[in-house]
Amino acid sequence: MGEKAYLLDRTLEAWKGKRVALAVSSEQSFTGILEDFDEEVIVVRDVLDIVGNRAKALMVKIDDLNWIMLL
Template identity: 70%
Template sequence: MSEKQYLLDKTLERWKGKRVAVGIGSETSFSGILEDFDEEVILLKEVTDYAGNRAKELIVKIDDLNWITLL
């Protein structure tokens, strides 16, 4: 495991169960509770997008993330 991947895993493990915001592409952002993750994807639940639309769950490929913040 690379040092970069180790830092990501350690941080996401600490953020599990907490509300995060993620940026996908240049204009799409979502917030939700970080439910789980592996080396390829993250799973958010109770998701809201920037326009206020809601969804129960969202799976995002880690390679597609521009940023992720703890809210």
């Protein structure tokens, strides 16, 4: 599992400050700018969901993410 964590950290570090899309618990999708992360959570700012709702920030547990992609 150490290699997976290293790959995740390295990838998220490269994506910091860039727009990403993510799916949470296979039910909701969001886009926003990757603000920060640690081993437990990801913080995204300037968030937009699939129906057009906006938010200043979203904090998601990494365990609840289905996928994340760089836009």
